[in-house]
Amino acid sequence: xxxxxxxxxxxMGGDKGPLVTIPAAILAIQKSQxxxxxxxxxxxxxxxxxxxxxxxxxPQLSILPTSEVVTMDEKPSSALRNKKNSSMxxxxxxxxxxxxxxxxxxxxxxxLFATAHYVxxxxxxxxxxxxxxxxxxxxxxxxxxxxxLGANVFCDSTILYQFGVMGSAMAEEVDGVxxxxxxxxxMGEEDIKGSDHIKMAASQLQQNSSINYVGFIEGxxxxxxxxxxxxxxxxxxxxxxxxxxxxxxxxxxKLKHVLSKHLFARFIGKLLATSLKKLFKPLNPDQYNGASxxxxxxxxxxxxxxxSVLAFESAISEAMKEVERQVPMKIKNKxxxxxxxx
Amino acid sequence: xxxxxxxxxxxMGGDKGPLVTIPAAILAIQKSQxxxxxxxxxxxxxxxxxxxxxxxxxPQLSILPTSEVVTMDEKPSSALRNKKNSSMxxxxxxxxxxxxxxxxxxxxxxxLFATAHYVxxxxxxxxxxxxxxxxxxxxxxxxxxxxxLGANVFCDSTILYQFGVMGSAMAEEVDGVxxxxxxxxxMGEEDIKGSDHIKMAASQLQQNSSINYVGFIEGxxxxxxxxxxxxxxxxxxxxxxxxxxxxxxxxxxKLKHVLSKHLFARFIGKLLATSLKKLFKPLNPDQYNGASxxxxxxxxxxxxxxxSVLAFESAISEAMKEVERQVPMKIKNKxxxxxxxx
Numbered sequence: 001x002x003x004x005x006x007x008x009x010x011x012m013g014g015d016k017g018p019l020v021t022i023p024a025a026i027l028a029i030q031k032s033q034x035x036x037x038x039x040x041x042x043x044x045x046x047x048x049x050x051x052x053x054x055x056x057x058x059p060q061l062s063i064l065p066t067s068e069v070v071t072m073d074e075k076p077s078s079a080l081r082n083k084k085n086s087s088m089x090x091x092x093x094x095x096x097x098x099x100x101x102x103x104x105x106x107x108x109x110x111x112l113f114a115t116a117h118y119v120x121x122x123x124x125x126x127x128x129x130x131x132x133x134x135x136x137x138x139x140x141x142x143x144x145x146x147x148x149l150g151a152n153v154f155c156d157s158t159i160l161y162q163f164g165v166m167g168s169a170m171a172e173e174v175d176g177v178x179x180x181x182x183x184x185x186x187m188g189e190e191d192i193k194g195s196d197h198i199k200m201a202a203s204q205l206q207q208n209s210s211i212n213y214v215g216f217i218e219g220x221x222x223x224x225x226x227x228x229x230x231x232x233x234x235x236x237x238x239x240x241x242x243x244x245x246x247x248x249x250x251x252x253x254k255l256k257h258v259l260s261k262h263l264f265a266r267f268i269g270k271l272l273a274t275s276l277k278k279l280f281k282p283l284n285p286d287q288y289n290g291a292s293x294x295x296x297x298x299x300x301x302x303x304x305x306x307x308s309v310l311a312f313e314s315a316i317s318e319a320m321k322e323v324e325r326q327v328p329m330k331i332k333n334k335x336x337x338x339x340x341x342x
Numbered sequence: 343x344x345x346x347x348x349x350x351x352x353x354m355g356g357d358k359g360p361l362v363t364i365p366a367a368i369l370a371i372q373k374s375q376x377x378x379x380x381x382x383x384x385x386x387x388x389x390x391x392x393x394x395x396x397x398x399x400x401p402q403l404s405i406l407p408t409s410e411v412v413t414m415d416e417k418p419s420s421a422l423r424n425k426k427n428s429s430m431x432x433x434x435x436x437x438x439x440x441x442x443x444x445x446x447x448x449x450x451x452x453x454l455f456a457t458a459h460y461v462x463x464x465x466x467x468x469x470x471x472x473x474x475x476x477x478x479x480x481x482x483x484x485x486x487x488x489x490x491l492g493a494n495v496f497c498d499s500t501i502l503y504q505f506g507v508m509g510s511a512m513a514e515e516v517d518g519v520x521x522x523x524x525x526x527x528x529m530g531e532e533d534i535k536g537s538d539h540i541k542m543a544a545s546q547l548q549q550n551s552s553i554n555y556v557g558f559i560e561g562x563x564x565x566x567x568x569x570x571x572x573x574x575x576x577x578x579x580x581x582x583x584x585x586x587x588x589x590x591x592x593x594x595x596k597l598k599h600v601l602s603k604h605l606f607a608r609f610i611g612k613l614l615a616t617s618l619k620k621l622f623k624p625l626n627p628d629q630y631n632g633a634s635x636x637x638x639x640x641x642x643x644x645x646x647x648x649x650s651v652l653a654f655e656s657a658i659s660e661a662m663k664e665v666e667r668q669v670p671m672k673i674k675n676k677x678x679x680x681x682x683x684x
Contacts, residue, residue, distance in 0.1 A: 136592070137592075138592060138595055138596075150529050153536060153537050154537060187492050187495070187577050187580035187581065188452075194495060194577070195496060218581075218584045219580070219581045219582065219583065219585035219586075219587070219588055220584040220585070220587045220591070221588065222585060223588050223589065223592040224588070232581075234529065235537065235578065236577065236578055236581050238529035238530075238560075238561070239527060239560075239561045239574070239578050239581065239582050240561065240581050240582065240585045241561065242561030242562040243561035243562070243564060243582045243585045243586060244561075244585060244589050246562040246563065246565050246566070247565065247585075247589040247590055247593075248593060249562070249565075250478070250479075250565040251589075251590060251593045253480055255597070
């Protein structure tokens, strides 16, 4: 008998593949007895790693043997055409066939995006799926959703508009935010700033009365709780997200250096260490992993390519959360409202 | 007799205008006896503020009275057409006429860019000027130049290529970096990632043997000293730069909060405060102000719109440095080499 929460894992994806995904899978089933994982990948490697972790068989784990792997530098079109027996494709097929409720992959973003788009199809009224994730803000326990984080290099005004509606649904239905504030990321707050497609998206969002559009926002205000959802194209979102990681790491390294130089600071180092770790946790990809590919007729979670075991496990948790909250159905409802209301 | 270093200030530009620029001007001349400043702006306001700071006349200061101001939300085309007597335009005219060696403005970026482009013209072989500035890296005393930071919303492959050549000149001639490593900011390191114009720019840079092109770089590697110059379009650069500021502020605020909670930390707070300030200095726009608009036949420094007195003063220092190092001439030479070599 299947458990009531079944998730398909692309075991071969990511920089370290099964070396990360298998221990993460074991960790995840230890944490939740409701969870069943279908491990899609090279059967020999999976068996070997499972036994290395002293797991031979487990009622919460099953294996779907696959013969191909989508490499990290493979062209999306090639992966889609030529890798029909890949771990990534098979994991998505399981979602399509209703045999899994979500798929988690740390593989090639472009290939995952193209294959998920092809296999699962978009929700009615959605042209392109988007990668969405949440970031910390100055206020404790408040975060901000940002999309697209890299699924689409370029987005025209209609696509940005749809991202705004999808993001609004995500914040409202998943996080329980009332009338989520939607902003467009731009190079200035003034109405005249930015490209024509951003200005057009602004006017489209403004005209939809079910959307609480609050205007343009600049990079320095991503974290100041001026918006619940920030919309941008995938190139800009990807650069912004990765820049955040870069700055956080820079500051953390420099800070450690400063602390190590002070005798008193060394003395209280242990005390501070706990607080510092907690502080940087929301900005550490290890702890803050698992962007969702939304706008599809199924749940797909993209983990960082270089995710650690803990990070990949947290991507699995994210998938469980979205299954429980029925995210695609709720986005579909909001979209139906948003698009007819437009 | 004029001092040997004359800089024109757009006194009216920026969020706080003369309230910031006048005290900054006074500070700058106190620091350098070689410096002469021409204050372009409303004569009454300037006189009033000078006397409020107990300066009635000063041999290092002169005033060029202007009757108009370019507002922060004004369209660049309107500023260019209708504000010929603005403080911004007059300051740029002084550079054009050879009466000042550089201009500093905290005004409307788009208007400054359009007006500087029109008044000063680009160097031979340059299609568009670019905003360039330097950012800190993990290694002490090493920084990285980044361009464009917001002068051009969209840049095609040729423009990105030219930015690479100009950035290389800046790092080589101004900072003395041998064979500066030039990278393109992209959403992945793999060759297949990103838009077509980024891929084309990569191949153009690769073909120029006078350029040390090192490939694509992602946002998280801006600060890891993998490149001396990072090239991107103005929209992406602006978002990335402002995101850096946002993250640095977020981390700083959260850190202060953590420190204030610990008794021991409060005890050594004073000791740490100095180090922390030094640590965040390179990421604090107050201390790290003054991007250059390069590719023009003259020196134009853009200060942050919300610059403080100290920040505006540091933009004036940046202008002095570029005058001393004859930046435009050196870029011109490198460009002549780069463009013929291509």
